[in-house]
Amino acid sequence: MSKISDIIEIFIKELLEEDNELGVEIQRNELANHFNCAPSHINYVLTTRFTMDKGYLIESRRGGGGNIKILKLNIDKNTFVQILIDEIGENIGKMQAASMIDMLKDRNLVTERESFIMAAAISDRSINTPINIKNEVRANILKSMIITIFNHKGRK
Amino acid sequence: MSKISDIIEIFIKELLEEDNELGVEIQRNELANHFNCAPSHINYVLTTRFTMDKGYLIESRRGGGGNIKILKLNIDKNTFVQILIDEIGENIGKMQAASMIDMLKDRNLVTERESFIMAAAISDRSINTPINIKNEVRANILKSMIITIFNHKGRK
DNA sequence: CTCTTTGACTATCTTTGACTTTTAATTTTA
DNA sequence: TAAAATTAAAAGTCAAAGATAGTCAAAGAG
Structure with missing residues (x-):
């Protein structure tokens, strides 16, 4: 279906x-x-x-x-990162996180391989914590990775 | 039965x-x-x-x-990946995790940027869980990322 | 004791529909 | 005929119902 x-x-x-x-x-x-x-x-x-x-x-x-x-939209990177960080907030579900990563790849802000690494890091099965804090942990990891990416503008 | x-x-x-x-x-x-x-x-x-x-x-x-x-995933037993996975085991401290990531970079198995992303993902600050499970969560995330990388070896 | 099986409860995602709000188009009226 | 009132044509909101999957702990089996 x-x-x-x-x-x-x-x-x-x-x-x-x-x-x-x-x-x-x-x-x-x-x-x-x-x-x-x-x-x-x-x-x-x-x-x-x-x-x-x-x-x-x-x-x-x-x-x-x-x-x-x-x-x-075609907006500049810094604005974009800020939107992403705000959107992630204190917690984020796996679907939303995954589609955010897809979007980064679609926009060529990360390579395909990087997107896989990120997706692996925030997958539900990687984050083996008690269920009530999963989305918080995911949010932290994702924000951390995104900030890192945008702070190292060097070559992919 | x-x-x-x-x-x-x-x-x-x-x-x-x-x-x-x-x-x-x-x-x-x-x-x-x-x-x-x-x-x-x-x-x-x-x-x-x-x-x-x-x-x-x-x-x-x-x-x-x-x-x-x-x-x-196409992972052969007794390969390098398998050794890494075994070494990580059920839990891993941040120092050990960090040096494993460094090693991957030194061997050119991951780019510098990828190594930053990975490091960000498994940093103590990202993993905002109760202290007693931090190393377990870190282990899971790291294994997940490594497996992913080796599985997508072709396409960098 | 450890591994398996089960089920009650929870979490997440999708679909639907009743009700609301906004605005364009039309009609009425002064 | 121009403003005012009315009607109709959209789109928006929200919550309930439906459809899955996940978690956890207790009971069962070996």
Whole structure:
């Protein structure tokens, strides 16, 4: 049973790649209709997959002719690190952490191998702590790695 | 009466051999159902038989459409990796961990930047757990990173 | 005693829908 | 006809229900 959320995510990302540069514009109801899901499902996908820490910006307008714009940001590194650190905060789940690492790779801020190393470090099975502190430990490790990366601008 | 755990273990290993390369994806409840055991039994098998040390990597997602992925890493016994893994064992102090990372860098098995990332991940400050489990957590993370690196040797 | 099996409880992720808010379009009215 | 009121067309929010997987400890088996 393929997850509709994932399918919608991929669909939007494909739109973004085709329509390079400025981002894409969608209509929530139309898209929901196309995938035969609840309109609010689109919001779910947007808020879980197209967040700022993954480098996206969402704008929207309600009312007749309203729409949702999804923009892929191109922001400078320092701002970006700050957003990431803020987003991680005191604790972070494994999915969010993993997709943050993917994003770093997609943006060529880390190599593929580095992304694997990072993913290994913050995987649920590496962090064999009591469950109630897992997400805190993960947050610390991830922040630490990210800060390190951005402080050693030398060659990858 | 052969142990159901053993049967499940063999079953999964067969799946892995068929489906060469990428690893297999299972659904916990489905598998539990198939073997008529408690779902948590699957976890038991995974955590006792498909550990990192044995060269397996487990990934999973909860929620609708959730699943468990089991990946077999190509790690030959008695290789350098295996020696490192054995040396790390169940726990490792920060000094020893740091010097292992240095050694990897000295031998050009990891780049300088990778070594920084690794060091950041296993630093005492990152691992903000109760003191009594720090070295265990560090060991797990380090092993996980090392296994990953050697498994992706080709693509730097 | 150690390893296996089970199940109650927990955590996380997805899907849906009822209700709200905002804004454009349309109609009414002075 | 221009402002005001109304209607309709979006999008947003939030929480409940559903779908998985994880954890932990107790009971069972050898």
